[in-house]
Amino acid sequence: MRSLVYYVASTVDGFICGPKAELDFFSADGDHMAAIGEEYPETIPVHFRSALGIDPPNRTIDTVLEGRGSYQLGLDDGVANAYPHLRHLVFSRTLGPSPDPGVEVVATDPVQRVRELKREPGQRIWLCGGSELAGVLRDEIDELAIKIYPVAIGSGRPLFGAAGFAPHHLRVTSTRTFDDGVVFLHYARPPHDHQ
Template sequence: MRKLTYFVAATLDGFIAEVGGGDPTATGHFLMEGDHMEYLFQNYGDTLPYMARDALGIAGELTRFDTVLEGRKSYESGVAQGIPDAYLHLKHYVFSATLTEAAPTVELVRGDALAKVKELKRQEGLGIYLVGGGALAAELLPEIDEVFVKQHPTVMGKGIPMFNGGFSPDRFELADLKRFDSGVLFLSYQRRG
């Protein structure tokens, strides 16, 4: 069975974007230079938008993920920047009850998000990458197998939390920790049991 990984950058206080949303990398809360970036490029190149992969010369077979899941607000942030599908190298699903159209390369999911994820996990393939946002992460929490946090040494004060909405408490176990001179930590948590 395939694994669903919530692969997300967060501040020390657990926020993934500012209150209004938008591109979280443009706010200065997430460090885009440092030794953690090289590690990310080498080990998690599948998670990078296709433009970054092209610029870095990352090509070839996918190694970790072949599918990406995204909520409406995260998706619309890219569309607003003129990027209707940042993940052309992955099978891309956008979950929304209100969105009526998406790029031809994106599959719009308007129904039961948990049922769709269970269906995707039963299919053959590599891992499934949840890019955001916080509302979709809260909704999909029962099916998340791994939470991979790129924790940045910054505090935002307020914003969109990693899990934004109602959900039942759950527990994960720390499986791996990588420290970088940049101050960024990569934390991998696996679902207990």
């Protein structure tokens, strides 16, 4: 069965962006950037690939999931499919027809759709964002990979929006600290903890 990994950037106080979707406090400089290319090359969006002149192969991920808010950030920048090298699903009941033939808009239950995806053959499924979708899919997340940046912002969109109080215990599978202050934390849900 395929696993769902929530791989995301976070502030030290647990926010994936500011209250108005601000992201400019996440640095794209520093020694942690090489690790992203090595460990998660699939997560490098097409416009960064073009700017950097790179096209790394997919290693362990072949599908990306986004919520409407996360997807809208790309649309606002004129990018209708930031991940053409992956199967790309956007969960939205308001988006309407897909703006790109490589993007599947899903207006049905995210939990049911993710369970279907997990049963299909393939590599890992990456939950790119955002906060609300992560909250809805929290019980389906098998791995949590967080890039914690050395910044606190006070308020914004939390790692898991609208999830409610329900403690989930995870086990640390790896940690890595970089000279630029970014820390990669990787957690896995114990197998017995799945519903």
